[in-house]
Amino acid sequence: MRLLTALLLAFAVPAAAAFDPIEVETAQAKVRVSAVLDGLQIPWGIDFLPDGRALVTERPGSVRLADFAAGTSTVLAGAPAVAAKNQGGMLDVLVHPKYAENGWIYLCHSVSNDDDENTTRVARYKLRDGALVDEQVLFTAEPWLDTVHHFGCRLRIDGQGFLFVSVGDRQERKRAQELDSHAGKIMRLHDDGRVPTDNPFAGTEGARPEIWSYGHRNPQGMAFDAQGRLWAHEHGPRGGDEVNLVEPGRNYGWPVITFGREYWGPRIGEGTAKQGMQQPALQWTPSIAPSGMLFYSGEAFPAWRGQLFSGALVLTHLNRATVDGTKVAEAERLFTGRGLRIRDVEQDAKGLLYLLTDNGFVLRIEPAG
Secondary structure, three states, rough: HHHHHHOOOOOOOOOOOOOOOEEEEOOOOOEEEEEEEEOOOOOEEEEEOOOOOEEEOOOOOOOEEOOOOOOOOEEOOOOOOOEEEEEEEEEEEEOOOOOOHHHEEEEEEEEEOOOOOOEEEEEEEEEEOOEEEEEEEEOOOOEEEEOOOOOOEEEEEEOOOOOEEEOOOOOOOHHHHOOOOOOOOOEEEEEEOOOOOOOOOOOOOOOOEEEEOOOOOOOOEEEEEEOOOOEEOOOOOOEEEEEEEEOOOOOOOOOOOOOOOOOOOOEEEOOOOOOOOOOOEEEOOOOOEEEEEEOOOOOOOOHHOOOEEEEOOOOOEEEEEEEEEEEEEEEEOOOOOOOEEEEEEEEEOOEEEEEEEOOOOOOEEEEEO
């Protein structure tokens, strides 16, 4: 069954045969885009080890260790079993910011139980002799549901060592407003999975203490800006994708308020605003289907520092936006018209950008010339 699912996923988004390097004149920089890895099966998340090698997840269930300088990658042993169903599978990967000290690697993935119900899980591992070892399961979202959509899941650790986990509404939208459910929420944990006592709903009867914010639909991008503030974007339905400044205890409205509509046309909820619910800093209608998020902080592209980059799945581009305080404004859509469903965006220690595409590429963006 797992092999059949993997084959179906690969068939749904066939790997392209080749990606010839291109040079593109963007509004602020001339860039060269080239493939550093290809032939992957729906690569979903990427992060870098201190030695420059990268960890790349593939949604059917693999974690690869890639050396882009050598042009090689190997599948790591010891990856957890995943529920590779529809939008589920092996999702995000995060290297602990203090990896050189503690050696922890975090994975987020979907899992199934004996009743064929699914949920989002986070665990951490050490990397040893080509294998992921010393597994510690840190978080399992409740409740388990028989749906196979909207798992989230992005991982971030802030400067204080807190782990943030995004979980989608699992396509049972009312759960995003219910504090006894992890669905449709962003969670805050200690990096070892313990629940911080100062979380906004810790000690609140009937509420999950891990919850940091709620009223989210399907957040597949999170990032910290230079001030240490957490931002997230999420998929709307037909329109109404959002970028939000995520603050503790805040309600981001889904499905009570949204700029999106049902896929067949009618409005959803009570409108686009309601007292006690946050307005998005930016909303996209029509939907771009955002996935992966990065505040650029590197040296390679000085003009881009502090700007917000997001992959776009449906409108197939890399989205660049400017941030002024709490205001976000789209500035540019890069690499349009090339059919690139961009799943994740990350930067390396040199400030070069890397994109994951659903058709199996890891693309690198560097200054032209």
